[in-house]
Amino acid sequence: MSLLELDGVKVHFPVKKGILFDRTIGHVYAVDGISLKVEAGQTYGLVGESGCGKTTLGRAVLRLVDVTDGSVVLDGTDVAKLPEKELRSFRRRLQMVFQDPLGSLNPRQNIESILSEGMAAHGIGANQEERREKIREILAKVGLPANSLSRYPHEFSGGQRQRIGIARALVLEPDLIICDEPVSALDVSIQAQVINLLEELQESMGLTYLVIAHDLAVVRHISDVIGVMYLGALVEEAPSDALYEEPLHPYTRALMSAVPVPDPEVEERRERILLTGDLPSPANPPAGCRFHTRCPWAQPKCSQERPELTDAGGGHKVACHFTREIRAGELAPAGGPDAVVIPAQPEAPEAEKAEGPEKAPKPEKAEEAPKAEEASGESSEDSPADSSEGSPEGSSEKE
Amino acid sequence: MSIVTTASKIDRLAQLTARTETASGTSLWREAMRRMRSSKMAIIGAVIIAGFVLLAIVGPWVAPYGPAEQTWRGEVFSNRGEFVGARAENWFGLDHLGRDMFSRMLVGARQTLLVGVVSMLIGLLIGAVVGIVSGAAATLGGKAGRRIDDAIMRVTDILLALPSLLLAVSVAAVLGQSLTTVMIAVGVVQIPVFARLLRGSMLAQGNSDYVLAARSLGIRKRRIVLTQILPNSLSPVIVQATLSLATAIIEAAALSYLGLGNPDPAVPEWGVMLSAAQRFFDNEPMMSMYPAVGIIITALGFTLLGEAMREALDPKLRG
Numbered sequence: 001m002s003l004l005e006l007d008g009v010k011v012h013f014p015v016k017k018g019i020l021f022d023r024t025i026g027h028v029y030a031v032d033g034i035s036l037k038v039e040a041g042q043t044y045g046l047v048g049e050s051g052c053g054k055t056t057l058g059r060a061v062l063r064l065v066d067v068t069d070g071s072v073v074l075d076g077t078d079v080a081k082l083p084e085k086e087l088r089s090f091r092r093r094l095q096m097v098f099q100d101p102l103g104s105l106n107p108r109q110n111i112e113s114i115l116s117e118g119m120a121a122h123g124i125g126a127n128q129e130e131r132r133e134k135i136r137e138i139l140a141k142v143g144l145p146a147n148s149l150s151r152y153p154h155e156f157s158g159g160q161r162q163r164i165g166i167a168r169a170l171v172l173e174p175d176l177i178i179c180d181e182p183v184s185a186l187d188v189s190i191q192a193q194v195i196n197l198l199e200e201l202q203e204s205m206g207l208t209y210l211v212i213a214h215d216l217a218v219v220r221h222i223s224d225v226i227g228v229m230y231l232g233a234l235v236e237e238a239p240s241d242a243l244y245e246e247p248l249h250p251y252t253r254a255l256m257s258a259v260p261v262p263d264p265e266v267e268e269r270r271e272r273i274l275l276t277g278d279l280p281s282p283a284n285p286p287a288g289c290r291f292h293t294r295c296p297w298a299q300p301k302c303s304q305e306r307p308e309l310t311d312a313g314g315g316h317k318v319a320c321h322f323t324r325e326i327r328a329g330e331l332a333p334a335g336g337p338d339a340v341v342i343p344a345q346p347e348a349p350e351a352e353k354a355e356g357p358e359k360a361p362k363p364e365k366a367e368e369a370p371k372a373e374e375a376s377g378e379s380s381e382d383s384p385a386d387s388s389e390g391s392p393e394g395s396s397e398k399e
Numbered sequence: 400m401s402i403v404t405t406a407s408k409i410d411r412l413a414q415l416t417a418r419t420e421t422a423s424g425t426s427l428w429r430e431a432m433r434r435m436r437s438s439k440m441a442i443i444g445a446v447i448i449a450g451f452v453l454l455a456i457v458g459p460w461v462a463p464y465g466p467a468e469q470t471w472r473g474e475v476f477s478n479r480g481e482f483v484g485a486r487a488e489n490w491f492g493l494d495h496l497g498r499d500m501f502s503r504m505l506v507g508a509r510q511t512l513l514v515g516v517v518s519m520l521i522g523l524l525i526g527a528v529v530g531i532v533s534g535a536a537a538t539l540g541g542k543a544g545r546r547i548d549d550a551i552m553r554v555t556d557i558l559l560a561l562p563s564l565l566l567a568v569s570v571a572a573v574l575g576q577s578l579t580t581v582m583i584a585v586g587v588v589q590i591p592v593f594a595r596l597l598r599g600s601m602l603a604q605g606n607s608d609y610v611l612a613a614r615s616l617g618i619r620k621r622r623i624v625l626t627q628i629l630p631n632s633l634s635p636v637i638v639q640a641t642l643s644l645a646t647a648i649i650e651a652a653a654l655s656y657l658g659l660g661n662p663d664p665a666v667p668e669w670g671v672m673l674s675a676a677q678r679f680f681d682n683e684p685m686m687s688m689y690p691a692v693g694i695i696i697t698a699l700g701f702t703l704l705g706e707a708m709r710e711a712l713d714p715k716l717r718g
Contacts, residue, residue, distance in 0.1 A: 062615050091617035104608035107427055108630045117626075118616035152426055168612065 001076075002037035003208050004061070004176055008070035009034045009080075011053070011060045015283060028283045030056040032232035033070070035309070038176065038225075043202065043209040045223030045240070047216060047255070051279050053232040054212045055099075058178045061210065062094050063087060075175060092122045095169035099181035101161035105153035111139075111164060112149040118172050134171060141204075142167045142197060159190035166197065170205075179211045183218060195222055216259055220244055228252045231290040232282055234309055238316040248318045248327060250295045251275075272342040273333075289321065296333040296341045297326055431711040441707030447700025454505065455512040462502035467665040472497035482683035491689050494672070495679055496664075503667040504689055510578065510661070510668035511697070515648040518582045522589020522647075523640050529555065529594035534601025534632070535624045538610070552598070555591035563588040564653060571659040578661040578668070585650045589643050596639055600632035607631075634712035641705030645698035652694050669693050 011031040016022040030053040038044040048054045059065045060080075061072050067080040074094060082090055098104035105114060115138070116131045118124075125131035136146055142163040153161055162182065169177050182198065183191040199222055201207055213219050219226055220240060227237040228251065236249040247253045254273040261267045275294050280286050286293050292302035301321055309319045312327075325331040333341040435441045464470065474483050477495040484492040491500035533551040536544035558566070567584035574580040604610065605628055613623045652670030654660060660671045669690040676687035 059611075064611055064614055088617045088619070091615055094615070096612065096615045098608045098612060100608055104612045106609040106613070106627050106631065109626075110426070117613070117618060121616060121618045121622075154427070165612075168616070172616070 003040040003075060004038040004210070005035075005073045006037075006057075006061070006070065007035050007073070009057065009060060009067060009072060010069040011056050011065055012068045026283055029232050029285055030282055031060060032282075032285070034229075034232075034234055035070075036227055036234065036237065038208060038210055040175075040208050041202075041206055042224040043211055043222050045219035045226040046210065046212045046229060047214060047219050047226060048229030049214060049279060051282065052229045053282065054214075054229050055180055057229070058096070058180045058210065058212045061176075061178055062091065062096055064096075089122065092118075092172045093175045095172055095174040095177050097162070097165050097169050097177060097179045097182050100185055101158055101165055102153060104165055105161060107153055110150050110152050111135075111144075114153075114164065115139075115168055115171055118168065122172060124172065135167075138167045138170050141201065142170070157190075158186050159193060162186060162190075162194050163197065166194075166201070170201070174207075176208045176210060179209055179213075181213055182211065184213065184215060191218065198222060216255065228255065231279060231285055233290060233319070234317075235291065235319045236317065237309065239314075242314060242316050246316075248312055248316065248323050249291075249320050250297050250326065251291050274342070289319075297322060297331050299331075427712075431708075434711040435707055438707045438711065440703050441711070444700050444703030444705075444707060447696060448704060451508065451512065451697050451700060454508040456509070458505035458508045462499075462505040464499040464502040466503045466506040466667045467498065469497045470499070477679060477682075480679075480682040482679065482686065484683070484685055492683075492685060494686060495675065500686065500689055503672060504669070504693060507667040507669045507672060507690070508693070510666055511648060511651070511670070511694070514578065514582055514585070514651040514668065514670075515644045515697075515701075518585035518647045518651060519589065519640060519644045521583065521586025522643060523593050523636070525586075526590040526593025527597055527636065529590065530597030530601070530636075531624070531629065533594065534598040534605070534628070535620075537598065537602055538605030538628065539620045539623065548598070552595075555594050558587075558591040559595065563650065567650060567654055568657065568659065571654060576659055576662055578666070581651050581654045581660050584654060584659075585647050588650065589647065592643065593636060593639065597632060597636050600635050601628050604628045604631045635709075638705050638709040638712065641701055641708060645701040645705070648694060648698055648701075652690075 009031055010029075010033055012027040012029055014024040015026040015028060017025045032053075034057060036044065046054050046057065056065060060067050063072070063079050063082070070080065072079040074090075077090065079087070079090065079094070109117075112132065112135060115135045116125075116128070119131050119134070125134055132149070135149065139146060139148060144160060144163050144167065148156075148160075148164075153164065156164065162185075166182075179198065183194050186194060195218060198209065202209065209222070211219060211222060223240045225237065226240050226243050227234050228243075228249065229235070230251050236243065236247065236252045238248075243252065244256070247256045250273070253271075254275045257271055257273045261270060273296060277294060280290070280293055286303070288301075288303040288305055289295070289298075289307050292298045295302065299322065305321065307319045307321045309317045310323075312318050312323050320326070322331055471483065471489070471493050475481060475493050475495060475497045482493065482495070483489065483497075486492065489499050489501060491504060494500050494503065529551060533548045536551075537548035538544075540547065567588050570584040570587050571580045574583060601624075610623060610627055613627050618627075651660070651668075652673060655668055655670030656674035656677070658674065660668055660674070672690040673687055673694070676683075676690065680687055
């Protein structure tokens, strides 16, 4: 049995309006029916662009936001329906590492106070001395100097602060740690350190992670299984390697194609899908498949029927009506109103290469099919320098 | 020469490294204090306030004459416009009843400070309790809490909507004429200000990640409010307390000026003195000048200190 099982989790926030008495005039469908399983000792990576509901899902697992519908079962206990009193003591088993290392630490508490508070709340350690001993042990594990105890968060660097955040989660010896964008606020050089620390700790302590991130490179590095979220729902879920090997959902393909390849030769010729326009509002999600408004392969059926997440073989699950057809190349990327597909190019002739560094024109309408040199111009702009930032946000900014 | 500078550089380096090795953390409060010490505004404010407090303590003992003694009664004829200005035996001159103005100023400092501090404390304490209840209910109380918060805030809005002086006058009218009345009236005016400020500050802190982190750690709500949210919400309230000491003194003076202050002539208060002197402003303007300048300087002292505190506590300005 899996350590964590989410079944049909929905988190809807009411939208209220009114001067004296609030009326509910609608809902924001932040998370709209997500089912997934996290195996003990593994890392589940959740990716998606800003506003797709991945942070809300993480908070729903901890029940920091109330779950509208569905169940969040950790080791046989449904967190979503736990009474308030039991929830408080149950939270020891579920911990979170936050995105903003400074904002998630109380500026008026010193490190000892920050780390011992959770232990005191759950009765871990008989007295202050015992707790201090345990804190020293954890501090050593996360690589912080032993004299940190009496210092305050503002006296540490960004990476150190995130280590404090990790230590805070670790002292309670949780079963599952939810990492909400654990490194996105850090410098690239520090990111690697923190990611490696998370991996080391997983190995030595047998931890299970649910990592929420928008950085594809980070997620690929640490995840065993990856789920791709779009507008409150999972569109694809697969073992890490399988997903990067062959992304099946059009949205995932667009995400992947936004990650620049460090090899300029490959970079110039590979398939590129440019999503334009913004994420539709989660308060008014499109009918049918949520991605059909931006999908280059969209068919009439897509706007009527919402596809289920189904297994396409080998544990690779996709929520798309036309997975098989797209995979086989039977369905041409006609281009939706908001997307442009630049197919993979054959070896470019000499003349075109010379024109390389010219500025890429922005594709405005799908009808104006972009030409080969446009693709090469664009690719030479974002070169290996920012290869580590393969963010889905990037894909929508490139419009 | 160069050897000396190099040596001192090494010493300095040694000091620095020694400091980091034994570094015990500097809390935000300590850092704010350090910044206050280097602020001119804070120093001037603190000096004025210290002088004022000293005056309030020792005033009655150093005053050359009793505040109610009408020793020079025969020299002042207010109905004929004959007054006595500053002279060797009466530094600030005489008032309309032939009492020594200098002595009355010295003795009056205590009452003025008392009115300011007590009414500020009334506003601060009641306002803080209301603000904490409201802020805690709104941030961690769920749906029911938000309703409680709404109800409390509508009441404070009503209080805020009334002009402060009008509110104070009506409170004073109900309670009768005395010094206590003035303190309560001025204090009541401050309640909604403190309540709103603390609630707003708590709401802002309640949305922060560290509160979320504390909740996910499984810490009790009451503890989260008291150890996480409240300590981080206090700095604007402390600043407001200093600033409202100034407004309380001015407002108390205004109430006294309107004739709602302490009628006892043996207990002079700057506001009452100003009120009494204004009738003779045409003939003897200096008589109203002394208490007026006293009030202005004191209020200035508190305002300067408050502003300096605001700057020192602002995390955005932290260097």
